[in-house]
Amino acid sequence: MSEQPIDRYRRRLLGGAVAAGTLTLAPGLFLHRLAEAKPDADPVTSIIRWGLLVDTNRCASNCTACVDACRDEHGWTGHDRPRSDAQWIRKVELRDPATGREVSLPMMCQHCAKPPCVDVCPTGASFKRADGIVLVDKHICIGCRYCMLACPYKARSFIHEELSHQKPYSPRGKGTVEGCTLCVHRIDVGQEPACVEACTADGRGALLFGDLNDPKSAIYQALAEHPSTQVRADLNLDLGVRYRGL
Amino acid sequence: MRHLLPALLLLLAALPATAAAPADGSRVPLPAIDAGPGEQCVEPVEFMRRNHMELILHQRDETVHRSIRTKRYSLRNCINCHAVDAGGQPVSLDDPEHFCVSCHRYAAVKPDCFQCHSGEPEPGVPGVVGAGAWSRGLAANASRGVKP
Numbered sequence: 001m002s003e004q005p006i007d008r009y010r011r012r013l014l015g016g017a018v019a020a021g022t023l024t025l026a027p028g029l030f031l032h033r034l035a036e037a038k039p040d041a042d043p044v045t046s047i048i049r050w051g052l053l054v055d056t057n058r059c060a061s062n063c064t065a066c067v068d069a070c071r072d073e074h075g076w077t078g079h080d081r082p083r084s085d086a087q088w089i090r091k092v093e094l095r096d097p098a099t100g101r102e103v104s105l106p107m108m109c110q111h112c113a114k115p116p117c118v119d120v121c122p123t124g125a126s127f128k129r130a131d132g133i134v135l136v137d138k139h140i141c142i143g144c145r146y147c148m149l150a151c152p153y154k155a156r157s158f159i160h161e162e163l164s165h166q167k168p169y170s171p172r173g174k175g176t177v178e179g180c181t182l183c184v185h186r187i188d189v190g191q192e193p194a195c196v197e198a199c200t201a202d203g204r205g206a207l208l209f210g211d212l213n214d215p216k217s218a219i220y221q222a223l224a225e226h227p228s229t230q231v232r233a234d235l236n237l238d239l240g241v242r243y244r245g246l
Numbered sequence: 247m248r249h250l251l252p253a254l255l256l257l258l259a260a261l262p263a264t265a266a267a268p269a270d271g272s273r274v275p276l277p278a279i280d281a282g283p284g285e286q287c288v289e290p291v292e293f294m295r296r297n298h299m300e301l302i303l304h305q306r307d308e309t310v311h312r313s314i315r316t317k318r319y320s321l322r323n324c325i326n327c328h329a330v331d332a333g334g335q336p337v338s339l340d341d342p343e344h345f346c347v348s349c350h351r352y353a354a355v356k357p358d359c360f361q362c363h364s365g366e367p368e369p370g371v372p373g374v375v376g377a378g379a380w381s382r383g384l385a386a387n388a389s390r391g392v393k394p
Binding site for chain 2: 038040041042043044127129130131135137138139162163164165166167168169171172173174176184188189
């Protein structure tokens with residue numbers, strides 16, 4: 001009798017397992033480590049509240065390093081359909097008609113403490129993690145898109161197409177809503193979000209990531225020292241993303 | 247009728263060869279698999295065959311909602327170990343020999359996990375030589391002018 005497919009994949013598996021011992025990890029996996037990474041087995045707590053400070057004075061209108069880095073990290077390829085393409089972060093240019101002053105800034109999920117997207121979600125897929133990060137649990141998401149309508153920042157998008165070749169650490173699929181995750185998969189292992197890393201690497205340093213609850217953190221001190229703005233502060237959503245120079 | 251009966255008998259005789267009879271008193275016929283020495287799964291194989299889905303589904307909620315990122319029952323970890331062939335090359339989901347896919351086909355189940363999750367090991371994982379199809383796919387997109 002001919003060899004069964006099951007036997008063949010088995011052999012590949014075992015052969016592969018043997019080969020595993022002889023190769024080493026690629027270097028440079030963890031470039032930017034935060035002070036301390038959470039132990040893998042510990043759940044998140046509300047002791048920490050992650051936040052982001054955008055210094056618009058340092059943000060250049062022609063620069064899309066943060067957007068590109070996010071695309072690379074999460075693999076949200078466009079289909080040349082700007083109105084419906086996935087968009088986790090975008091650059092916004094503002095111009096004050098009275099003074100002519102121009103400001104450029106990245107806009108993404110503001111990680112509200114009181115997120116409207118969570119209020120309207122019928123399944124509980126839209127939720128806020130204990131550390132303040134607002135996420136979509138795509139396993140529960142039914143694709144109704146109420147959250148997209150509820151979001152004042154237009155921060156979420158919907159996947160219309162079947163996808164393949166997703167990034168292993170950023171699963172994405174048709175029929176679900178998505179948005180900035182503040183790179184939970186990186187934060188949880190002690191790295192900064194990809195956009196922050198890229199902005200720093202570019203020498204601009206317009207993005208500062210850290211713990212809004214920790215008086216010793218750079219972001220806490222920067223917020224204490226200089227005035228900053230929450231976009232649409234009138235909505236009282238208590239945002240995790242703050243802007244300086246708006 | 248005279249032709250049919252021998253044909254039927256032949257078919258019956260051939261059956262145990264294609265679907266191996268339950269060896270250990272289990273109710274379902276299992277694919278014939280011999281356990282290699284040394285390398286191990288995260289739990290005993292017999293347990294994994296029946297319960298792997300419970301482990302991953304539990305881990306899923308723990309990771310997404312509570313940020314528990316232990317490796318042992320992580321889906322990425324399963325893939326990093328299981329979707330690599332003898333040459334250290336990633337095995338694609340389109341490959342009928344992909345560990346998870348091949349057995350799910352055999353068992354006629356179709357979990358939706360791989361609509362979102364990559365079925366290929368991460369580059370940089372010990373044992374994986376080449377870049378997986380997902381990065382090749384992105385490269386192909388780039389050459390077509392689609393921004394990655």
